[in-house]
Amino acid sequence: MNLDIKQWKHVFKLDPDRELSDEALEAVCISGTDAVMVGGSSGVTFENTVDLLARVRRFEVPCVLELSSKEAVVPGFDLFMIPMVLNSRNVDWVIGHHREALKEYGALLDWDRLLTEGYVMLNGQSTAARVTEADAAVSVKDIEAYARMADRLLHCPIFYMEYSGVFGDMQTVAKVRGLLRQSRLFYGGGIAGPEQASLAAAACDTIVVGNAVYDDLEQALATVSAVKF
Amino acid sequence: MNLDIKQWKHVFKLDPDRELSDEALEAVCISGTDAVMVGGSSGVTFENTVDLLARVRRFEVPCVLELSSKEAVVPGFDLFMIPMVLNSRNVDWVIGHHREALKEYGALLDWDRLLTEGYVMLNGQSTAARVTEADAAVSVKDIEAYARMADRLLHCPIFYMEYSGVFGDMQTVAKVRGLLRQSRLFYGGGIAGPEQASLAAAACDTIVVGNAVYDDLEQALATVSAVKF
Numbered sequence: 001m002n003l004d005i006k007q008w009k010h011v012f013k014l015d016p017d018r019e020l021s022d023e024a025l026e027a028v029c030i031s032g033t034d035a036v037m038v039g040g041s042s043g044v045t046f047e048n049t050v051d052l053l054a055r056v057r058r059f060e061v062p063c064v065l066e067l068s069s070k071e072a073v074v075p076g077f078d079l080f081m082i083p084m085v086l087n088s089r090n091v092d093w094v095i096g097h098h099r100e101a102l103k104e105y106g107a108l109l110d111w112d113r114l115l116t117e118g119y120v121m122l123n124g125q126s127t128a129a130r131v132t133e134a135d136a137a138v139s140v141k142d143i144e145a146y147a148r149m150a151d152r153l154l155h156c157p158i159f160y161m162e163y164s165g166v167f168g169d170m171q172t173v174a175k176v177r178g179l180l181r182q183s184r185l186f187y188g189g190g191i192a193g194p195e196q197a198s199l200a201a202a203a204c205d206t207i208v209v210g211n212a213v214y215d216d217l218e219q220a221l222a223t224v225s226a227v228k229f
Numbered sequence: 230m231n232l233d234i235k236q237w238k239h240v241f242k243l244d245p246d247r248e249l250s251d252e253a254l255e256a257v258c259i260s261g262t263d264a265v266m267v268g269g270s271s272g273v274t275f276e277n278t279v280d281l282l283a284r285v286r287r288f289e290v291p292c293v294l295e296l297s298s299k300e301a302v303v304p305g306f307d308l309f310m311i312p313m314v315l316n317s318r319n320v321d322w323v324i325g326h327h328r329e330a331l332k333e334y335g336a337l338l339d340w341d342r343l344l345t346e347g348y349v350m351l352n353g354q355s356t357a358a359r360v361t362e363a364d365a366a367v368s369v370k371d372i373e374a375y376a377r378m379a380d381r382l383l384h385c386p387i388f389y390m391e392y393s394g395v396f397g398d399m400q401t402v403a404k405v406r407g408l409l410r411q412s413r414l415f416y417g418g419g420i421a422g423p424e425q426a427s428l429a430a431a432a433c434d435t436i437v438v439g440n441a442v443y444d445d446l447e448q449a450l451a452t453v454s455a456v457k458f
């Protein structure tokens with residue numbers, strides 16, 4: 001099992017709050033993707049998270065929890081990703097929820113399995129941006145500043161450009177990748193099939209395919225071979 | 230000139246907005262302290278910062294700028310410390326001002342000379358806490374959570390417990406130092422003379438002596454030998 005995110009090109013993101021048949025889940029897990037990430041913006045609970053983990057665990061693919069609330073901290077994942085929403089107006093989404101989680105679990109955590117993600121939410125209409133009170137009206141210069149902050153001040157292993165639901169500006173994505181020294185650039189948003197997957201993979205380090213799994217599974221599965229082989 | 234902060238036990242902090250005679254400045258710079266840090270909570274400008282740098286530069290002591298506003302970014306210091314006020318209610322003091330500074334200087338910065346400081350402001354009555362909108366009513370468990378965050382999530386080279394103006398609880402300080410793996414623990418607040426200096430030095434890694442320089446220089450100078458020799 002390859003847990004070195006530097007080698008990941010493709011990740012599927014599954015939402016514990018959405019239905020997925022056993023057949024679809026199996027197809028996702030044996031697709032050749034580098035990892036399955038479990039996370040969502042709303043409706044994520046301990047129960048639906050542990051349930052999804054148990055279902056993914058039957059396969060060999062790395063399984064990552066993207067923590068969005070301390071209620072949904074489920075042990076047993078291979079890695080835990082901690083989002084910091086750098087363009088949130090509310091300090092809770094930058095570090096506040098993290099303090100609360102650390103108060104509860106700080107003494108127990110396996111720090112080697114924790115990776116911070118410096119997030120920038122770029123679609124102001126998305127649930128993710130609304131929930132996290134993100135100011136999505138940012139310029140390219142702002143995004144570059146966030147990228148440098150994540151990379152060199154905060155030492156985030158991941159800088160995450162999240163266009164959730166829409167396909168982003170690949171020129172900006174490529175430009176940002178050129179600035180990063182340590183952080184890996186994750187891109188998410190609007191990857192509906194192999195064509196967008198190829199374009200995004202050319203601009204970032206790792207593409208994240210989420211909604212497509214639920215909207216058109218065949219197209220979603222085709223994104224793996226578009227970037228991996 | 231020793232720029233390895235891991236070896237620093239004692240730092241003088243000078244405020245560009247306060248008067249200090251040439252004789253007093255010389256005594257501070259040749260005292261044997263490990264570094265002179267330039268910074269303040271209000272009234273810091275480019276002019277008074279560059280002026281103080283020029284005066285300190287006549288001596289061999291390391292000279293550090295603690296950045297508090299992008300207007301006062303003066304080149305030529307040995308190190309630049311970037312405070313992130315972890316217990317601020319306002320996201321600007323956590324990372325917002327940093328984004329603005331990075332937008333302006335991001336392409337020019339010498340990143341090897343930048344060190345982040347994860348600050349916790351612990352005296353709610355102080356100017357520093359008021360200016361940074363800090364929630365100083367924190368429990369020991371909160372401080373521990375901030376310490377773990379600075380140390381292991383944000384990878385801050387410095388975790389800074391700032392009691393500005395009052396002498397803190399050394400039991401808490403010592404407890405926090407026991408949690409840190411990578412960050413060095415800086416302590417500031419109420420070190421008026423050698424007695425508090427010794428107590429604080431026993432609990433933290435590096436003591437910061439500020440107001441005493443202006444209030445009672447002789448006592449301030451005596452803090453150096455209390456911890457260094």
